[in-house]
Amino acid sequence: MKSLRDLYRYGPGPSSSHTIAPYAASKRFASLIPEGEPVTVIFYGSLAHAFRGHHSDASVFLGLGERPISIYLDKETPPPHPLTMTFRCGELEHTYFSLGGGALFSHSDPEVNEKEVYPFPDFSSFVDAYSRSSFSSVADYIAMFEPGIRDYCGEMLDAMFASIERGLSTSGEIPANKNPRLQVSRSAKDIFARAELTEKGQGRRELLLSAYGYAVVEGSACGEEVVTAPTCGSSGVLPAVLYYEYKNKGVERTRLVDAMLVAGIVGNVVKQNASIAGSVGGCQAEIGTATSMASAALSFIDGLSLHQIEYGAEVAMEHFLGLSCDPVDGYVVIPCIERNGVGAIRAYDSYLYAKYIEPIRKNQVSFDDVVKAMKMTGDSLDEKYKETALGGLASILKEPPSDED
Numbered sequence: 001m002k003s004l005r006d007l008y009r010y011g012p013g014p015s016s017s018h019t020i021a022p023y024a025a026s027k028r029f030a031s032l033i034p035e036g037e038p039v040t041v042i043f044y045g046s047l048a049h050a051f052r053g054h055h056s057d058a059s060v061f062l063g064l065g066e067r068p069i070s071i072y073l074d075k076e077t078p079p080p081h082p083l084t085m086t087f088r089c090g091e092l093e094h095t096y097f098s099l100g101g102g103a104l105f106s107h108s109d110p111e112v113n114e115k116e117v118y119p120f121p122d123f124s125s126f127v128d129a130y131s132r133s134s135f136s137s138v139a140d141y142i143a144m145f146e147p148g149i150r151d152y153c154g155e156m157l158d159a160m161f162a163s164i165e166r167g168l169s170t171s172g173e174i175p176a177n178k179n180p181r182l183q184v185s186r187s188a189k190d191i192f193a194r195a196e197l198t199e200k201g202q203g204r205r206e207l208l209l210s211a212y213g214y215a216v217v218e219g220s221a222c223g224e225e226v227v228t229a230p231t232c233g234s235s236g237v238l239p240a241v242l243y244y245e246y247k248n249k250g251v252e253r254t255r256l257v258d259a260m261l262v263a264g265i266v267g268n269v270v271k272q273n274a275s276i277a278g279s280v281g282g283c284q285a286e287i288g289t290a291t292s293m294a295s296a297a298l299s300f301i302d303g304l305s306l307h308q309i310e311y312g313a314e315v316a317m318e319h320f321l322g323l324s325c326d327p328v329d330g331y332v333v334i335p336c337i338e339r340n341g342v343g344a345i346r347a348y349d350s351y352l353y354a355k356y357i358e359p360i361r362k363n364q365v366s367f368d369d370v371v372k373a374m375k376m377t378g379d380s381l382d383e384k385y386k387e388t389a390l391g392g393l394a395s396i397l398k399e400p401p402s403d404e405d
């Protein structure tokens with residue numbers, strides 16, 4: 001498994017696959033060529049289809065710096081990976097794949113490839129290895145593999161909370177095309193105000209979780225920098241539950257940081273054995289993974305057993321299996337923002353299942369099982385349900401043709 005630093009990245013929204021990864025590839029390519037030399041960039045697959053709504057051009061311009069830049073969108077050639085980009089400058093050419101969460105892979109420029117840090121192929125091997133260790137804290141065990149990771153996650157936690165607090169005090173439109181369905185305003189502030197008027201037990205927790213989740217992902221949709229957890233599109237779920245525990249239950253920051261380590265292993269299991277990219281596995285890969293991570297974090301914070309942590313993560317994913325990725329007109333607005341609120345609530349429910357139902361009813365599905373099912377389902381999903389803005393809600397709510405068309 002790769003570093004948790006590669007799972008929790010800080011960068012501009014609205015889509016880590018389409019903004020953070022192209023930015024990283026552009027910056028890397030720029031470091032290999034002389035300043036000012038012209039560069040040609042070709043985007044394939046989902047990068048070409050969702051280009052307009054995902055602001056990929058801004059990331060490329062930022063990463064390549066001041067120089068002549070030509071960008072081509074090839075929507076016809078079948079790419080070797082759903083998110084493929086090729087950079088050319090004179091004789092030099094590199095092709096990069098965006099793997100989700102901002103990660104890159106390249107055959108021709110292997111320097112960008114992520115390195116192995118955790119020696120676990122899946123969740124069960126992680127549990128086995130931990131149970132054979134002398135550690136009494138699963139977070140201490142995880143931290144042993146990656147020096148400085150607690151400090152790093154502490155920084156990411158601060159960035160998550162800053163995104164929430166910024167979102168809770170910000171109003172205004174979310175940028176999109178002229179599609180009337182996409183003329184929506186940021187609403188986290190109003191949802192939070194409604195939550196404060198709501199009694200405990202009457203939906204207050206659900207409204208607070210939604211407000212926190214919306215606050216992050218609405219910022220991401222506006223191009224603000226957020227922490228991938230595991231992606232920009234699903235960046236609201238984990239911060240929402242962590243902030244809820246911090247603000248509403250008084251959980252200490254150090255405990256939240258340790259919860260991020262445990263959640264990170266859950267996310268890494270999915271990243272390694274399936275995908276965390278909507279363009280590869282559908283939204284189950286993004287919101288499903290984020291919800292599993294958040295459920296695991298909540299179970300850890302409450303002191304549940306590792307078996308219960310696994311159960312909650314499994315439940316969270318199992319009931320998102322098959323969820324398609326269908327952002328309307330390619331903007332990470334509908335259905336993405338609402339999905340983060342629902343994901344945070346689902347994470348909390350899954351944790352409650354782990355706490356109260358797992359001791360009563362033996363679970364027959366392991367987390368590794370559900371990840372395998374998620375991969376099989378994602379592989380068989382039609383391309384139109386994988387961040388191409390061609391299927392599902394995207395096909396029903398797409399921008400109507402203008403008079404000029």
Ligand code: SF4
Binds near residue numbers: 327335
């Ligand atoms: S539908 Fe889900 S996977 Fe697709 S862009 Fe939106 S949040 Fe990401």
